[in-house]
Amino acid sequence: MWMHEQFVKGGANNTILFAICCMSENVTLPLLPVLLPLLKYTLNKGSAPPMFVISGHNYHSIGSLMPQQPSKSKFAQLYFYDTKNEVQNRIDTIGLSNQHKSIDQTIVADLSSMLDSHNSLAKSFRYARQRFAEDSTTPPQLRLIKKRNTDGRRYNLPSASEVAALIVGDFDTDNLERDVVLQTHSNQLKRIDVDHPQYAGYPSYFITITCNPDWNEIKDCVADYSLKPSDRPDIISRVFKIKLDVVLKDLKDGSIFGKPKGIVYTVEFQKHGLPHCHILLFLQPAEKPRSSDDIDHHISAEIPDEHTQSKLYRLVQKFMTSAIKYLFKYVHKGNDRVTASFFRSHDSADSVVTVDEIQNYYDCRYISACDASWRLFGFEIQFKEPNVIRLPFHFPNEQNILYKDHQLIENVIEAAVSKDSMFIGWFKANKDFDLARTLTYAEMPSFFVWDKQGHMWRPRKQGNVIGCLTHIPHSYREEYYLRLLLNYQKGCQTFADVHSVGGIVYDTFKEACYALGLLQDDKEFIDALNEASSWASPNYIRRLFAMLLMSNNMVRPDMLSSILISGFQRSIHEIQSTILAKIEKLVQPNGKSLKEFTNMPFPDFVDLTEPSDTVFFDELNFDRTELASISVDLVSRLNRD
Structure with a gap:
């Protein structure tokens, strides 16, 4: 435990309490099971408390599930390969040949049987062995695919060697290039452990914090066990959370940039093996930077002098790589994902060309070791304050x-x-x-x-x-x-x-x-319709009006509808009903209706049959008064015969 992880100071006898182990008493461990007879009577003798010594760590290396020929099985491979001779195989993996005689095969067999009956992990391995035995065909392989048509920030391929979990999401059948291959046979061994910013406006500063595996707190924890930082994602997560909390405390008290109005951050992992955090800092109006000099006071892109600032120079030279601009959309981009393909393949007798027999692509959620540790500890992935x-x-x-x-x-x-x-x-x-x-x-x-x-x-x-x-x-x-x-x-x-x-x-x-002057007038929309009426067809004008109507930007759409009926010689009511019916038919496919708009007139009928010949519709558009006058004049000129 580190002092920065303390839960409460003071209390009874001024004790310091820690809550990370039990999540503030939200996690309770089950009672210890009754000691098994094998351990109680066979291996423990005398009056001392029962005990069983584990040789080495309580976690170990695990490689492929099946050994490569002619290598012998070891580690987890003992659960899968040549299980008929499992007891002897286990004895062969430890000690020299002249020491095998001192190892009691009965004890090894009893311990193996006990684990199979009472250890959940051993049961899982046995179940997997049964599946291998049932399916004797070529074992499946898993490939992670780089997709160009997906979000590269989320679907990027892992750049770190780490243990990760893939949770299958949407099914994808695109045939795409494959880049990373994981197989059941390999020469490598990997170590495993059994265990809206919208309310605040634009941010004043964007800050990125990245975990450094060379931090002393991390190095001190792994040095004694000859481990790499990547072997202990739990330590990485805890140390990064401690340092993140210290930075947030400094930002909140205003000692660096000034008094903040709000803070938003998100923690990401991005398949790099280490967590990092993006922070949006919103300052009070009086504290916001207003000039380049205000920015330069806190942020500098100059490389420190190698002689006068040697320590800072070495830090910048080692860790500062580039300056990147991020947006809200990036900060809240979502969880890491990857596209995976399961397939079977076999080698030709004359070549080593792989032939796919099945091609199944899966859109998977990618959970790295640090991601899993961070969530197991209950640390916040996203934070907003206030x-x-x-x-x-x-x-x-x-x-x-x-x-x-x-x-x-x-x-x-x-x-x-x-x-x-x-x-x-x-x-x-x-x-x-x-x-x-x-x-x-x-x-x-x-x-x-x-x-x-x-x-x-x-x-x-x-x-x-x-x-x-x-x-x-x-x-x-x-x-x-x-x-x-x-x-x-x-x-x-x-x-x-x-x-x-x-x-x-x-x-x-x-x-x-x-x-209060909170609403604008419709002058720009009136001008647009008037301009279009001088050159566009009636059908185009109706579609333009329908588009403006559905944009919900017009304040008085009923006043603009009068423009649509100008130039027609039929009765106003008849023309208006016809045009409104056509507009109603245009907005209905978008889930709208003229009835939804205040004071907007509604047509007498909507179910209009479009004329197959536009000439027919033009013939209906005539001036009846003028035609009546012409008719009287022509009749007066007729002969009496």
Whole structure:
């Protein structure tokens, strides 16, 4: 244990407590099983406590499951290869030939049988051996595939030699180039162990911290056992978490860049064998860098002087490789994944060309050893500070009510009337607190705490929290405009106050938004339609209007519809119904309808049959008044005969 991992200081007798081993008492170990007779009576004699000495480590090297000929089986291969002579094979793997006679075969056989019956790992190996025995065909191979049409940040191939787990996800049958091969036969042995940033705006700084296997804390733990840092992913994860917490503490107290407004970080592994962390630091407005000099005060791309700053020079020379710009999308890019292929192959008699007999591709989640250790310790993969509270709002008497199936409706109504929602509680807080009247609804959580028991806002005594109004799409119209007003209106004590501007109570939230200057006019859309009407076909103009309509950017689409009927000589009502019906048919495939838009007229009929000949439709578009006048004139010129 390291002192930075301590859980509590002080307490009884000023003891220091650690919680990483039991996850703050959330992990309990089962009681020790009754000592097996073989160990109790055969191997332990005398009055001393029973004991059994393990030679070496309680973890060992494991290679391929089957030995390469003519090598003999060893380690885990003893569970799979030539199991009929397993006892003798185990004896042959230890000591010299003249020492074999001193090893009791009965004890070896009894120990092997005991492990098969009571050890879960031994049982798994035996089950795998049975599968090998049942399927005598060429054993399957696994290949990791590099795909060019996938996200290279997530589907990159491992660059470190490590133990990893693949969890099969989506099935993929693309025939792609294979790059990395893992087989059941190999010469190598590997060591294993049995054991929205959106609420805060743009970040002021982007910081990356990468684990260094040469840290003294890591080297000291593996040096005594002749191990490499990669052999102990648990140590790597713990040391990196300690150093990450120290960095975050310095960032939070403002001793480096200034007082922060928020911090977001994510820990990644990316198949490199070591964890690293991306931190987005949001500073208070007064602390944000505003010039290049402010940036240069904290960040420098200059190489330190080799003579005057020799230590810093060596560190930069060893660890600083490049400066990279990242975005929110990269920080939250998702888990590591890989495409894997299982296949069987055989060698031709005349060549060594591999022939695939099956080709199965799997989209897999990739969990490295450090990733698994990090999650087993319960460390956070993503972190956001301060916390964000979602603020619901509603129309009068339309708040959500939660109840259980067995409750009587009378009790449900009574409870709903007696308990205020967070939104109604804001109205009441504005009556009771001077500070509340200076805040918008979204700013309330930063200075007040919502009491879930008392259903009221109380002044905040500690902590830093940001409020976020529940998202409402533009298509919801009045609810959208209500949300828009709540970002500006302060001191509201009733719903009427929300849609009041300058002492004038407007009929709708939308009109109040107009009065506050929160909505733009439709001039740019009117100009676009007018310009198109001078050269485009009627069908093009209708499609343009439908596209603008579905974009939800027009404030008064009903006013723009008059442009669509200009130039036609038929009756206004008939033309309008025809055009609106055509527009309705254009928006319906996108899940929209003209009925969803306020004050937008709706056609008398929608099921229009498109004329097969446009000339026929043009013949219907005539001026009846003018034709009547022409008819009278022509009739007057006819002969009496």
